Amino acid sequence: MFNISLKNTLRPGFAGRTFKSGYRFQRYWGTPMATAFFCGETGAGLFIISMLLDFMPGIILGLLITGVGKTFFHLTHMGVPSKSWRAILRPDRSWISRGLWGIIFFVGFGSLHILGQIFGVMPEALAQPVYYLALAGAMVVIVYQGFAMSHSTAISLWSTGLMPVSSMLYGLLAGTSLITILSVFGFSAAHMDMVITVQNILLVGVLVTLISLLHGAKNGSKGAQQSYVLLTSDFLARPFLYGVVGIGVLIPLLIGLLASQNTITILVSGVCVLIGFCLFRLLIFKAGVLDPILSPADIFKR
Amino acid sequence: MTSYGMVFDVKRCIGCNACTVACKQENSLPDGVFFTRTLSAETGEFPNVSRTYLPTICNHCEDAPCEKVCPSGATWTRDDGIVMVDADKCIGCGSCAVACPYDMRTQIEETQIKAGLFGDGNLTPFEEQGYSRFECGTFTKCDFCSERVDAGKDPACVATCPTDARIFGDLDDPDSKVSRLIRDRLGRQPLPEKNTRPKVFYID
Ligand code: SF4
Ligand code: SF4
Numbered sequence: 001m002f003n004i005s006l007k008n009t010l011r012p013g014f015a016g017r018t019f020k021s022g023y024r025f026q027r028y029w030g031t032p033m034a035t036a037f038f039c040g041e042t043g044a045g046l047f048i049i050s051m052l053l054d055f056m057p058g059i060i061l062g063l064l065i066t067g068v069g070k071t072f073f074h075l076t077h078m079g080v081p082s083k084s085w086r087a088i089l090r091p092d093r094s095w096i097s098r099g100l101w102g103i104i105f106f107v108g109f110g111s112l113h114i115l116g117q118i119f120g121v122m123p124e125a126l127a128q129p130v131y132y133l134a135l136a137g138a139m140v141v142i143v144y145q146g147f148a149m150s151h152s153t154a155i156s157l158w159s160t161g162l163m164p165v166s167s168m169l170y171g172l173l174a175g176t177s178l179i180t181i182l183s184v185f186g187f188s189a190a191h192m193d194m195v196i197t198v199q200n201i202l203l204v205g206v207l208v209t210l211i212s213l214l215h216g217a218k219n220g221s222k223g224a225q226q227s228y229v230l231l232t233s234d235f236l237a238r239p240f241l242y243g244v245v246g247i248g249v250l251i252p253l254l255i256g257l258l259a260s261q262n263t264i265t266i267l268v269s270g271v272c273v274l275i276g277f278c279l280f281r282l283l284i285f286k287a288g289v290l291d292p293i294l295s296p297a298d299i300f301k302r
Numbered sequence: 303m304t305s306y307g308m309v310f311d312v313k314r315c316i317g318c319n320a321c322t323v324a325c326k327q328e329n330s331l332p333d334g335v336f337f338t339r340t341l342s343a344e345t346g347e348f349p350n351v352s353r354t355y356l357p358t359i360c361n362h363c364e365d366a367p368c369e370k371v372c373p374s375g376a377t378w379t380r381d382d383g384i385v386m387v388d389a390d391k392c393i394g395c396g397s398c399a400v401a402c403p404y405d406m407r408t409q410i411e412e413t414q415i416k417a418g419l420f421g422d423g424n425l426t427p428f429e430e431q432g433y434s435r436f437e438c439g440t441f442t443k444c445d446f447c448s449e450r451v452d453a454g455k456d457p458a459c460v461a462t463c464p465t466d467a468r469i470f471g472d473l474d475d476p477d478s479k480v481s482r483l484i485r486d487r488l489g490r491q492p493l494p495e496k497n498t499r500p501k502v503f504y505i506d
Contacts, residue, residue: 015341017334019319019339019340019341019342020341020342020343021341021342021343021354021356022343024405026399026400028396028399028400028407028409028441029396029399029400033396077395077396078393078394078395078439079392079393079394079395079396079409079410079438079439079440079441080392080393080394080437080438080439080440081393083374083391083392083393084393084395086373086374086375086376086391086393087373087374087393087395088373089373089374089375090372090373090374090375093370093371094370094371094372094373094397095371096371096373096395096397097373100373148371148397151367151370151371151401152367152370152371152400152401152403153367153403153495153496153497153498154367154400154401154402154403154496155400221495288400290403290404290405291403291493293341293356293358293404293405293492293493
């Protein structure tokens with residue numbers, strides 16, 4: 001339906017891998033990394049909300065999505081998967097390292113929490129610290145990817161404080177959506193009305209974040225302006241506007257505000273959110289543009 | 303303290319890419335991998351058009367984002383300011399590649415190494431001895447020919463440049479040729495707004 005192939009990268013003003021000066025796409029973080037980010041934020045969001053609601057199916061599913069899904073896609077992406085453990089070594093400076101520590105805390109203490117809850121084997125004195133350490137790990141996992149992207153100034157579209165905000169909002173939104181989807185299959189959390197209200201609030205938050213992101217890109221550096229064009233009027237525009245904004249935000253928002261809640265509307269709304277979020281992760285990677293290294297016009301301007 | 307850097311004299315560069323070839327030869331770079339390139343750009347409108355050549359290379363940034371984001375400690379900076387990558391430590395996460403504003407990181411892919419320059423899997427003796435330095439899947443980049451620099455020589459691209467458009471030297475020595483050129487001809491760094499403090503300067 002949408003043509004977002006990188007064959008589209010050789011376009012006017014873009015240098016691709018040629019020996020010409022011009023814009024270049026970032027090309028090393030692709031679909032596996034985007035999927036890993038999607039799994040990490042979705043799993044952490046589901047885990048956090050389920051922990052707050054004490055909703056065990058959500059806690060287990062959130063942990064699995066991050067622990068298995070995110071790990072699998074990260075390993076698929078890595079050039080040297082056998083040495084991936086080395087990524088824990090520099091939490092003092094690297095958000096990837098910090099995130100890995102977050103995943104270890106999240107999966108480790110989250111698993112202990114689940115075992116403690118299901119088998120009742122956790123001593124009372126340990127239950128609370130384990131609960132909070134698992135929650136803290138999940139909080140790191142839900143935001144660190146946004147920080148990792150915003151940390152570097154290379155890709156102006158990413159170099160904004162909106163990245164961790166979008167990670168957090170999208171992660172929590174996907175979490176609430178999965179909780180509503182689980183309710184359709186007979187796993188109902190307490191306070192479902194509140195979950196749906198929170199989902200609607202998060203949808204508004206995501207919409208404002210997307211608009212702010214586009215606004216910042218439009219008025220940003222030359223590379224950011226190229227990203228804006230790609231997302232709004234070039235080959236990424238249809239998947240972004242129809243997929244991310246339309247399917248991922250507006251349809252669920254309209255359903256949430258106007259339609260009565262039943263199995264179909266809950267399912268459609270939840271699936272739409274997940275499709276939109278997944279596309280967002282992919283397109284933000286695809287739209288990452290590097291500024292020309294040195295414009296000759298700049299040299300001769302003096 | 304020594305702090306190595308480079309100056310590109312854009313007025314002298316004729317775009318022959320001899321530097322590119324010398325670098326590929328010196329570092330046994332596989333097909334598609336370049337540590338330095340001389341880019342070309344057309345400026346102006348017909349009939350007043352001209353072509354400019356812009357040599358590019360890793361800028362060995364003083365505040366290198368590629369080093370800051372590296373989670374494994376594979377990217378590090380020597381005391382003389384050369385930013386290095388330890389292939390044994392690199393996990394191939396690509397964080398450095400998306401953090402480098404200058405697109406100076408390249409992944410060594412298994413297919414490049416296995417297929418060889420002729421694409422048929424039969425490596426030439428030159429490739430066989432050269433490719434042993436690479437770890438498949440890791441990210442690599444220019445190291446200012448650190449082995450040559452340690453031996454008191456210029457990087458291969460500088461030694462090869464037929465027009466002296468590339469000048470290498472100690473930026474911390476006010477009397478070095480690079481320092482004088484930067485001072486006298488108002489050297490400009492690439493993308494200074496990225497706050498990476500590149501140690502490569504352009505003069506025209
Ligand atoms: S030019 Fe890129 S690869 Fe080289 S030191 Fe700077 S950020 Fe790192
Ligand atoms: S690819 Fe290697 S050098 Fe680059 S950030 Fe990852 S571990 Fe460090």
